[in-house]
Amino acid sequence: MARPTSPRPLHLGVDLSDAGAHPAAWRTHGSQAQRLFDAERLQQLVDTAQRGTLDLVVIDDSFSLQPTRTTTLRGRLDAALVAARLAPRSRGIGLVPTVATTHTEPFHVSKAIATIDHVSGGRAGWQLGWSADDDDARDTAHFGRRPAVSEAAAVAEAEEAVRAVAALWDSWEDDAEIRDEATHRFVDRSKLHYVEHDGVHFAVKGPSITPRPPQGRPPVVVRVRSDESFGLAARHADVVRISATTRDEALDLRLRLRAAAVAAGREPGDLRVLADAFAVTGPDEASARARLDLLTELDGVRWDTDSLTHVGTARKLTDTFLDWWEIGAVDGFVVRPSSLHTDLDALVDGVVPMLRTARAFREHYAGPTLRDQLGLARPANRFAAIA
Amino acid sequence: MSTPAPRKQIHLGAHFPGVNNTTVWSDPRSGSQIDFASFEHLARRAEAARFDFFFLAEGLRLREHKGQLHDLDVVGRPDTLPVLAALAAVTDRLGLAGTINTTFNEPWELARQFATLDILSGGRAAWNLVTSSDAFTGANFRRGGFLPYEQRYERAAELVQVVRALWDSWDDDAVVAHARTGQFVRPGSIREVRHDGAHFQVRGEFTTPRGPQGHPVLFQAGDSADGRDFATATADVVFSAHSTFEAGQAFFADVKGRLAAHRRTPDQLLILPATTVVLGATAQEAAERSHHIRLQQVPGPTAIAFLEQVWGRDLTDHDPEGPLPRIDPDVENLDITRGRVRHVKDPRTIAAAWREQADANGWSIRQLVIEVTSRGGFVGTPTQVADAIDRHVQEDASDGFILVPHLTPTGLDDVFDQVVPLLQERGSFRTEYTGPTLRHHLGLARPAPRATRSHADRALVG
Known part of the structure; x- marks a missing residue:
């Protein structure tokens, strides 16, 4: 049944971490677990996501090795470098690595994300990472530089980092490079700016060594998992990832986020709220159930998720997506395939065509940049003189 | 053999x-x-x-x-x-x-x-x-x-x-x-x-x-x-x-x-x-090309800025195609350029040596800078x-x-x-x-x- 084209298209991302969201995904047939760290495996996954004109892929990261009690899979690559590796041979799709703010230098983070944006022609995003003092974050010992901090303190530092990084992105005006042979000047230095960030956690002088990224400021992605991260998202996120098990819960969160954004002086339409959607798909419900049963058996414990979890056909997943989206509970979803090798194909070849038929999802990429896919305007430079 | x-x-x-x-x-x-x-x-x-x-x-x-x-x-x-x-x-x-x-x-x-x-x-x-x-x-x-x-x-x-x-x-x-x-x-x-x-x-x-x-x-x-x-x-x-x-x-x-x-x-x-x-069809062509590149690398303002690093003073009133400054370096102002490796010698010694070189060869500021910053190469x-x-x-x-x-x-x-x-x-x-x-x-x-x-x-x- 065709619906009228929505002025507010649905957005879809996919989480490419590990072999899939289920801890036992690597043990299933076809997982290519031997090639888990092989760039070409990741490239193939991006090719698939791009075939489905998905908005973005997310690559998670942490400074800590996976704890043995949550999964048998162990090992990670630096997500920012993975995103850069995937950039030259992809088009249209956003590349969103998690990059931490707790133990890193805002100056380095700024130029890393800016460079992913340059090498991808404007397709970088930045999912904020931070490490608070809990059992899974042993980063403090890895760096040895300072004591562990609470969630509130880690988020406060992340917020300061976002502000410093965004200022560094703006520290070059778009037309700073002039190559003026008459005066022998390569840049117009009145268009390069010291950011003079002097905050609670750090000071950064600037300007960046890297010119302003193609998107101006690559979209910032924040996962809401606490009151503190809710506030951070409302104030700074372009894309907010929420966890919600029901449509009403998502609706409530989205409305509260938009209200909080307005309270922070932002346009509510500048936020894209995407719910995490765990997916176990099959040609019929019984086979999807059987897949989950196998995964559960391999892992030995019931799969514990904290957001919308779909076990069934692509048709039913499509219906759920449309149901949540049409009433404005979300702007879209970040799909977390239980097994990447199975559920990503089901998303791209099953769900996406049905969403297109429903006129809820794009047939082609809207433009070259991630901001184009998200329908977010390129931001003005805070330092640029107002004409 | x-x-x-x-x-x-x-x-x-x-x-x-x-x-x-x-x-x-x-x-x-x-x-x-x-x-x-x-x-x-x-x-x-x-x-x-x-x-x-x-x-x-x-x-x-x-x-x-x-x-x-x-x-x-x-x-x-x-x-x-x-x-x-x-x-x-x-x-x-x-x-x-x-x-x-x-x-x-x-x-x-x-x-x-x-x-x-x-x-x-x-x-x-x-x-x-x-x-x-x-x-x-x-x-x-x-x-x-x-x-x-x-x-x-x-x-x-x-x-x-x-x-x-x-x-x-x-x-x-x-x-x-x-x-x-x-x-x-x-x-x-x-x-x-x-x-x-x-x-x-x-x-x-x-x-x-x-x-x-x-x-x-x-x-x-x-x-x-x-x-x-x-x-x-x-x-x-x-x-x-x-x-x-x-x-x-x-x-x-x-x-x-x-x-x-x-x-x-x-x-x-x-x-x-x-x-x-730097290559050429003949040795002479290569040498000419090399000289042309050196001129491109050292335009007048670059020559003056280079000299200012040693002199520690503003020299923009000097003609890059003219003689070296007669005024001595300001040794109190060696940080005039930041973000690159500093000279370690006394700038007064360097300045004196450069003046002597330029006078002996009839070099302008720009010619001198081209000569003293040449690093050879093939x-x-x-x-x-x-x-x-x-x-x-x-x-x-x-x-x-x-x-x-x-x-x-x-x-x-x-x-x-x-x-x-x-x-x-x-x-x-x-x-x-x-x-x-x-x-x-x-x-x-x-x-x-x-x-x-x-x-x-x-x-x-x-």
Whole structure:
């Protein structure tokens, strides 16, 4: 049944971490677990996501090795470098690595994300990472530089980092490079700016060594998992990832986020709220159930998720997506395939065509940049003189 | 004549043009120093010519002159490691070397970044380690100018020690991915690293598997005595400055001679000076082209700014085509330029010597600056240049060169097309890659896994 084209298209991302969201995904047939760290495996996954004109892929990261009690899979690559590796041979799709703010230098983070944006022609995003003092974050010992901090303190530092990084992105005006042979000047230095960030956690002088990224400021992605991260998202996120098990819960969160954004002086339409959607798909419900049963058996414990979890056909997943989206509970979803090798194909070849038929999802990429896919305007430079 | 010995193999790197005045941006052929297409062009051409590696430099603060951002040279560049990771997607064999400063980075993060680059590139990562200690650069970082100058190599050495311990903390065959048994890594194959030193306290299980090279190749570029000591003890490649053939031989003998003290052999440390090449159909044409490039590299305002670094004063009222200033340098104002290496001699001595040189030769300010900043390099016909490069290597003045073009990104195209085939004909340069990794290309052994060198490791961590 065709619906009228929505002025507010649905957005879809996919989480490419590990072999899939289920801890036992690597043990299933076809997982290519031997090639888990092989760039070409990741490239193939991006090719698939791009075939489905998905908005973005997310690559998670942490400074800590996976704890043995949550999964048998162990090992990670630096997500920012993975995103850069995937950039030259992809088009249209956003590349969103998690990059931490707790133990890193805002100056380095700024130029890393800016460079992913340059090498991808404007397709970088930045999912904020931070490490608070809990059992899974042993980063403090890895760096040895300072004591562990609470969630509130880690988020406060992340917020300061976002502000410093965004200022560094703006520290070059778009037309700073002039190559003026008459005066022998390569840049117009009145268009390069010291950011003079002097905050609670750090000071950064600037300007960046890297010119302003193609998107101006690559979209910032924040996962809401606490009151503190809710506030951070409302104030700074372009894309907010929420966890919600029901449509009403998502609706409530989205409305509260938009209200909080307005309270922070932002346009509510500048936020894209995407719910995490765990997916176990099959040609019929019984086979999807059987897949989950196998995964559960391999892992030995019931799969514990904290957001919308779909076990069934692509048709039913499509219906759920449309149901949540049409009433404005979300702007879209970040799909977390239980097994990447199975559920990503089901998303791209099953769900996406049905969403297109429903006129809820794009047939082609809207433009070259991630901001184009998200329908977010390129931001003005805070330092640029107002004409 | 006796049977000739087998020819030493030349190693060549392609340096992406940097941000000093040797990179000519005013030439109509000069392309973007930011667009990925420029990096891809140089890397693909270098790989087609069977070069050992691509090289990308770094700077962590924009240069300033007279209290303002220096605007006469190329300004701005992307972040080193993401560019190299992206190049891994469009090349197969070419080594990917980049400069990273140890002073403003932590070992845990650097270890995982280089291990990741090595894995993503199939064993082609190299790290050109530099140090700094200036508060000027530190103003962009959390700790500011925290490091005393004399401790910069001490911190670098400890950092490399920790980074290598992290790389070695995963066995090469740690990942088994046995679906049936549920064993993803072999038990005991990841060992916790505990390091408690003067500069770093690091503890934990490392996140990233050991890369194809075991340890990415380590370059060292500092030319100080501390830098030289560090290189002979620790590095795989010395990235030196090019000088004359004789000075090259002396440097080569000195550095290689120091290796025995570290129980290393001469083939375990390669000496690769940076140099330039200017070609012409005749020697005279090449010389004329070289002079034209020098004029492009030193336009009038650049000549004045260069002199101001030594004089410590504003000299913009001087004509670059006229004589040198009669006024003496202001020795109280030596920080007029920040973000580049300072002159160490007394500026009054330098100024006097330059005046004398200029007077004797009838040089203008610009001509003098062109003369005193000339670094030699190879100028001649393709045959002459191939002969000279080959001679440097066969007669132990270097193990090869890192070639620095003056144009982005096409500046080495002539070398790839006209000089490399001649070196290949002589049997001095590979016509095909013989292995997948940069260590293969450079003839460097893969570091043994930890199990077989636990004794050496203990000594290192000690």
